[in-house]
Amino acid sequence: MAGLRKKYGDTQAVDGVTFEVPRGEFYGILGPNGAGKTTTLEMIEGLRRPDEGTAELLGTPSWPRNRGLLRRIGVQLQASAFFEKLSAREQIHSFAALYGVSTDRADAMLESVGLAEKADVRDSELSGGQAQRLSIACALVHDPELVFLDEPTTGLDPQARRNLWDLLRQINSEGRTVVLTTHYLDEAEVLCDRVSIMDAGRILRTGPPAELISELGVDTLEDVFLQLTGREFRE
Ligand SMILES: Nc1ncnc2c1ncn2[C@@H]1O[C@H](COP(=O)(O)OP(=O)(O)OP(=O)(O)O)[C@@H](O)[C@H]1O
Ligand SMILES: [Mg+2]
Known part of the structure; x- marks a missing residue:
């Protein structure tokens, strides 16, 4: 996707987001509450219309919504509806x-x-x-070939979290692309091939967790976040 923007009233929720996820990758979007993660995912999934910019899913524009794509993607919404x-x-x-x-x-x-x-x-x-x-x-x-998960492990106990990690790893190792958002930096560090650090509607940095850590000369992804945003990750 390129140049995605979305405004709600006076709030610029997503402010020019561009990234690409190759097939088979395990990709994570990290950011504090209100960073714009969910809004970004919803635009990529074709659930929300961008004000500006375009997103493509499996080579097809995600807006206007494309029913043919629905079979090929899996979407777990943050507020899930049964x-x-x-x-x-x-x-x-x-x-x-x-x-x-x-x-x-x-x-x-x-x-x-x-x-x-x-x-x-x-x-x-x-x-x-x-x-x-x-x-x-x-x-x-x-x-689905491509799976979107919005904070899938929030609210899970440690055992359930581990089990879900195993399940997601397995899905990914079978060749499926996984895109998730998370508040857990340890989780991103063990699961994701690449992560984007997002804050205030913008992506500050993207790369493999180990590379970001070494580039900034710190010890953990938590430190990367602190350096880039100037504040603690946990709100
Ligand atoms: N439907 C909406 N109407 C108005 N404002 C919204 C709406 N959805 C989100 N926002 C605002 O847009 C900004 C980004 O919200 P978003 O839900 O994308 O963040 P997030 O990174 O997913 O946060 P969280 O970690 O809490 O899930 C926030 O400032 C939020 O208040
Ligand atoms: Mg969210």
């Missing part, structure tokens, strides 16, 4: 049906995010972390 009053199994079966995916595959997905035991529980009765895992399973059920 169908009302369904059990976890019914939720993922509904997503599977939308994409013409077998129920066996859907059940396997539920299992791989550790929710097999909760299959009969209504989504409103799942814990926050369990609902999060369900939304990720739903985003992956149709085996």
Whole structure:
């Protein structure tokens, strides 16, 4: 994408963002609350119209929205929406049906995010972390080539976080492109091939975590963030 801009009223949420993610890459966008990460993802996904600039997905413009692309991408939204009053199994079966995916595959997905035991529980009765895992399973059920995850591990316990890391690594090692946003610098450091540090609607720096760390002569990605923005990462 090139030169993406988006303004909400007086707030310049995204202020000229340009980057490219090669196929098969694990790419992360890091930034504090309000940096413009979600807005950027939504424009790339074709869910929000940019004021300026263009984004392309798998070689096709993402706006106007392209239905043909929907089968090929998986999107986990930060505020995820489920169908009302369904059990976890019914939720993922509904997503599977939308994409013409077998129920066996859907059940396997539920299992791989550790929710097999909760299959009969209504989504409103799942814990926050369990609902999060369900939304990720739903985003992956149709085996997309390109996966977008907006803060997928926020609210997960340490074990669930590790399990999700394994799942994302596996998906990526099978050749799928993964784009995620995160607040966790350790997570970005272990998972991502490249990261962009974003603040106030702009990308400050992009590169492999180890390269950014050595370029700036610091020890951790946390230090990189501190140097680039002049403040602590955690709000
Ligand atoms: N629908 C909206 N209407 C008005 N302003 C918005 C809207 N969505 C986001 N904003 C503003 O745009 C800016 C960027 O928001 P965005 O949600 O993209 O940030 P973010 O990096 O995803 O933050 P977080 O880490 O909290 O998820 C913020 O200042 C926010 O207040
Ligand atoms: Mg966000």
